Amino acid sequence: MRGRDYRASLRDRRVVHLNGRRVDDLTADPTYAPAVERIEQTYDETFRSGPDATNSLLVAPRSREDLQAQLPLIGSVDVLLLLTYQTLMTLVVAAQRLPESAAHNADRILDFVDDAQRRDVRAALCITDAKGHRRLPPSRQPDPDAYLRVVHRTSTGIVIRGAKLHVSGASLAHELLVMPTKTMKPGEEDWSVACAVPVATPGVTVIDRAYFDPSRPREDQPVSHRESVPSGFVVFDDVEVPHDRVFLDGLTAQAAVFAHSLGLWARLISLANMVRQADLLVGLAELIAEANGIQDIPHVREKIDEMLIHATLLRAGQVAAVAEAQPTRDGYYVPNDLYANATKYLGASRLSVMFRNLHDIAGGLAITVPSTADLASAATGGYLAKYLQAAEGASASERMALFHAIRDATADVYGGWQMVESLQGAGGLYAQRVVTRHHYDMDRAKADARESAGLPPGPQDG
Amino acid sequence: MRGRDYRASLRDRRVVHLNGRRVDDLTADPTYAPAVERIEQTYDETFRSGPDATNSLLVAPRSREDLQAQLPLIGSVDVLLLLTYQTLMTLVVAAQRLPESAAHNADRILDFVDDAQRRDVRAALCITDAKGHRRLPPSRQPDPDAYLRVVHRTSTGIVIRGAKLHVSGASLAHELLVMPTKTMKPGEEDWSVACAVPVATPGVTVIDRAYFDPSRPREDQPVSHRESVPSGFVVFDDVEVPHDRVFLDGLTAQAAVFAHSLGLWARLISLANMVRQADLLVGLAELIAEANGIQDIPHVREKIDEMLIHATLLRAGQVAAVAEAQPTRDGYYVPNDLYANATKYLGASRLSVMFRNLHDIAGGLAITVPSTADLASAATGGYLAKYLQAAEGASASERMALFHAIRDATADVYGGWQMVESLQGAGGLYAQRVVTRHHYDMDRAKADARESAGLPPGPQDG
Amino acid sequence: MRGRDYRASLRDRRVVHLNGRRVDDLTADPTYAPAVERIEQTYDETFRSGPDATNSLLVAPRSREDLQAQLPLIGSVDVLLLLTYQTLMTLVVAAQRLPESAAHNADRILDFVDDAQRRDVRAALCITDAKGHRRLPPSRQPDPDAYLRVVHRTSTGIVIRGAKLHVSGASLAHELLVMPTKTMKPGEEDWSVACAVPVATPGVTVIDRAYFDPSRPREDQPVSHRESVPSGFVVFDDVEVPHDRVFLDGLTAQAAVFAHSLGLWARLISLANMVRQADLLVGLAELIAEANGIQDIPHVREKIDEMLIHATLLRAGQVAAVAEAQPTRDGYYVPNDLYANATKYLGASRLSVMFRNLHDIAGGLAITVPSTADLASAATGGYLAKYLQAAEGASASERMALFHAIRDATADVYGGWQMVESLQGAGGLYAQRVVTRHHYDMDRAKADARESAGLPPGPQDG
């Protein structure tokens, strides 16, 4: 697919709503335009002709070196390609982990992955259910649709109903990958469903939220224009899915396979984004300190040092997650979940401090800086050019660009999205704790502790 | 003044720019409407007739009890009245602290305060200069206007030039109170200037930034609509100020008096806002936990407990700042700066953790929740009503209102403003450190430490 | 009582064990000598003759000013007098809070308090039980003595059995005040017991742990020699208590009264100690920075600033707890528990950072400094005098004294005691969270939050 093909592909029957209105043509809407443009660009950049041409990011890694080589890509491609990567990797690993008895499902999965690679389509992940009463299981909810479920089974496929939340890029993708949000128990067969649904299928409605303000100039929101994609609240209102696109239906014991496989990649990607973001925040802090002429003041240096130490710790965790990657049954390599999790926890819990340090260094103009439109205006541009010049060499327009980038990335709607996404993406802090504990070698720690206390080995230390 | 008088008073010759365009009538502009309405309301609520009627918040406190009684007002009135309070209290204290030799200046100040109380006008504080090269003093800047200065002195007054940044409420006030941003040294006479300038004076230009998006429904931004006022970048382009409105001109030794007096009130108000905000964040956390049905999960309780302990610590600091308030020469009471400062530091450095905990509890919908316009829409409203219902008793619309309030207050442009304002308002973290150190009784601490080490009293402990 | 009377009073039949041996005469034992000396001194300093002479610290406060006046005493007297203060205040408040139906108990309590004031004795608090299986109530423990209980009731009194842990000063006091460690439920009558027992009663055994090393010179441990008292593990092996010393026996509903009354004073005293300790740590940090000649290095200043801000926040919490003290039924004033609790939480959770900053500033000599005996030795004294001199004016011996004080207070057995005591004294972090939540005005916070979200008042907001 070339960029122009992608653009054309969006003009289908998809139903997308935003801020109370139906969006008829995404490619013509100012809220979607920047994302469409960026995705188009990536298509053009990664286009290779030939029958076997496949985007190299979309091939599952066969060694630690392969995985290592994907890291820089993870940190630079557009969000939708990243989501597609996450989707396909998850599916490949899930297929590996399904038992022999579900070999049929595994085959369908791998066929779908092959087909998606060949068609070079983009996919979004539909995981989080509406959940209704949080403390009740799916089968005991007043509204059985609180978790997406199979409402009918026909000779040609299944019919599903429910809503999936926080679906990044739903409106801009071709395929929606539906998966269970959690482990399922016997009796929850109808909720144990995984399948692929084209966005433009009848019954699918995407209700979007976007993370920048299209009425303000792009220069006032340089980061969100380039990086953000809308999040969709995706409703499946009795949507038919043919058999060859159903990857799980009723096998409660296998529901967790999808969630676990997803977790591995979700955390790696989340971590890669955190590493990139942390370096970006360090860079912005250093640049604005220089533009303000305060880069040598000790307490400013100390704050930047704290930031770069944090960025380095995140990168160390990423290095460890890849250096200790584990092979699957068939020799694919998956990131080490212990290191990925613990590091993701660190990143999520400390992002707020990164923001605070950056704001402390940047000063109040990070929020009060006038619009770049005021700089362009004949009535006010001269004043801003005169009074926003600071350290030698930093022009007012350069400084304004930095303040806008800082506000956009950390103190405006996209910055808010980052804060919440870093916490909630790939599971909240509590989830990271649980997973890290699960992987941590507590037996060894206890054995060491017993020895240090002069106690004999415990019963389970055998 | 009644509310309608206030509204009428805005239709003068003031020059206000926003996002690259001149705003002709603030009262008709959607960006300004909510703030104008709220200020109007306060005027109507606090209106008392009679010749001596004065807003009780605008009278300087004569006892700890007076000061105590102002606290709830500080936490509830509109921002512009609060700024006016801050302005007048600062002026009263500054007048007290000026030496005999500047009695003339003190008289002018008190006359201005009386007049402002009588006219019931609103004032904004113009403190922060453009500053140019941060490490150069005003007199050695390549552009001498980097700090606002007197460019001419005439028989009737002075002419000033420069820009003042981060001026909350500038465009909505009647009076601009110009003060030095820092201590001045001999040779910096022209920059040692304090005066009052009506907003509508020729040569004054306000370039505003606002903290909500007028194109989105008020219900999507319930906090910012009610609380935010624009920040102005205020340019004084050779503005004439008559003598009776000049409070300082050339007395370098007295420049610090204004900054110090301001600091006392700036920190008290900043602290009062932090206390109110902290309680609000606790309340939002508890409400959304209940609406999500997770309020009894231990790690959720723990996060809310951390938040309410923090809110209580801020309130304790406020209680201490008032309980240990100090009298001035003439018996006015000013907040205890040691406690106000240290507590402001705590509030500023931990706000990011309050946000993080709230986001952790609220979940991803804090950012991905669709617009209330989507709830009102026939095409999507039913879906949202069905799928956003959670715990028993919490309707989808109530839950959506909470998510919008949370995003607006903490993860959107107004939340970003809060983050930066809490850090930078009344001085950054470094400034709080310096002031606290200044007031801390280090001699006592050292004497105790020497005694504990078995050492004789030190030279200065005598 | 004069100092010499106190010393004589210790030579009774009390049974005290330490490190595996019986201590025959506390006044002659090097482990107890420093504490005995200090207590003796306080007796001599506070001695007033006359029949009504009472230590002013031991009189319950009748106003906020009374309470305020006790604060400096709390921060300066010896630990045993402080424990006596805590005991008597707790009893007075408990007597106030007992219902009419337990008036008899209240009378016995007040008689005991009067008598104790008159005799000028010292008391220690026996609260924490052995607890056995933590998740089982007293009545279902395999060993019913896991919580101290009444094993017999006779015509003249009761017989108790059990152990009380962490009893500071038990071996040095005259009276042991036994109280329930927790709320009791119906069926737990035998465990609902409070009474006073002289230390020298048959059946009482104190097993002590001390917090300095008597084989090392006093100059190497200047803080612990002066401040520490041993903690006793106190065993009551079928101890008889006459009726007039029994304050609670079987009234399960009233057991909590003692724990709650205790909490109020425990936290105030704990807080007062934290304030004093925090200032001491600031003082040590500043002195050692000066002695090392690094007090002006920015990152050192920053660390000290952080420390003094923390010390100030603790003091602010103390000011607030007294400024908002509450009167009891009969007009005694008790500290505000909301502020005392939240501040105690802050102190406990951040002490580790205070220690870290101090260690960072002091450098490795804080632990590696040789003994003062090496300075006194002819063979090595010259070397130490030569090589431990640092900044001009700071002699080697002064610097060594500071390093020893720092190690003793923060990085040796007494410092370890401080770390754990600050966390566990008056309840662990979790307990502080629960109590703060209990007192926090959540209804107001929720009402404010609903208003901010544009929601109508909630059902309970009335």
Next chain:
Amino acid sequence: MRGRDYRASLRDRRVVHLNGRRVDDLTADPTYAPAVERIEQTYDETFRSGPDATNSLLVAPRSREDLQAQLPLIGSVDVLLLLTYQTLMTLVVAAQRLPESAAHNADRILDFVDDAQRRDVRAALCITDAKGHRRLPPSRQPDPDAYLRVVHRTSTGIVIRGAKLHVSGASLAHELLVMPTKTMKPGEEDWSVACAVPVATPGVTVIDRAYFDPSRPREDQPVSHRESVPSGFVVFDDVEVPHDRVFLDGLTAQAAVFAHSLGLWARLISLANMVRQADLLVGLAELIAEANGIQDIPHVREKIDEMLIHATLLRAGQVAAVAEAQPTRDGYYVPNDLYANATKYLGASRLSVMFRNLHDIAGGLAITVPSTADLASAATGGYLAKYLQAAEGASASERMALFHAIRDATADVYGGWQMVESLQGAGGLYAQRVVTRHHYDMDRAKADARESAGLPPGPQDG
């Protein structure tokens, strides 16, 4: 060397002082006995006969895998062997980094290393000078000996004078490796000295401090007995060093080579110790939680989770430091300093929180637990056995052993040593900041930040 040979080797002319007295025979002194025993044991365990037998830990790594293989050894051998490893690795790397012009020095170094490996001796590092006035350079100190220096040069060698602080294991080693503590400048030739000195050389005096109390039972201090070695204050009072043991004399430009080489290994070892310690603390926390019967209480679980996440982050940093190890000129591999530094910073700054969490979980008995001698005593043993039993299966003696291990490791003199050592070893927090900043790729961060702000590449981004 076998264990018995090591023991015999200590009975030489070495001059060691402790607590004001000369220690005549280390092998007979209770303070030194545990360390001597442990070192002896290691000798016996690692003994291999044959002319080329070399302790595998003492061979410099030739690949990442070699380095990886050394990690478990680093975490398990006795401290003195570890110090020897650190010394030899430092020397090998330093030899590599010396310029051609100093080839002679490099040869002497490698000869010394070969000889030390062959003799299988133990070495200690003498780095930190007395420093005198911290802000004056060596050449301007009132006492020129404040930094160790060459006082004479003879035909056979040099004579050195000065003191080296914090020398772990000095009294128990065979060789003292003297190195400059910092970069030297022209004019500081006499202070630019590195050499090897046998401990038993005339003029060398070690003044020791030890980290446990030999008068208390080993069972009360199980960790420090096993792990601690004394720190020496080592005085060189005109000590002669023959030419073949002089590795640097006067080459100011090369002084830094030693410090930098040392840093690489100091941080790796420090990190390895932190990883081991962190796991130990996790294990102790889990064991004591189980013994107390509270391991399933949510806030306890949460605290342990925080601890194990921290332990995992440290391990991730170690994995990264080895995975990205760098080869030297001749193909030896040295740890990646960026990751080692940043992770060491994390470990040092958060150790206090690990201690706090452990203390919070363990409860007050961590400090108040009576001696194991009281358990052994007929008079009190029964009481302790009865009242210290807690959760089913945890005997009182097991629980006591855990409390003693916890106190010893974290809240007694050895725990204090750990706190300060973790901060100060291999440089304080400030030093880690400076080194991390030095290695961090700031140019890339700035280039990314400029791009995100829509700015063209900066001048240095080329």
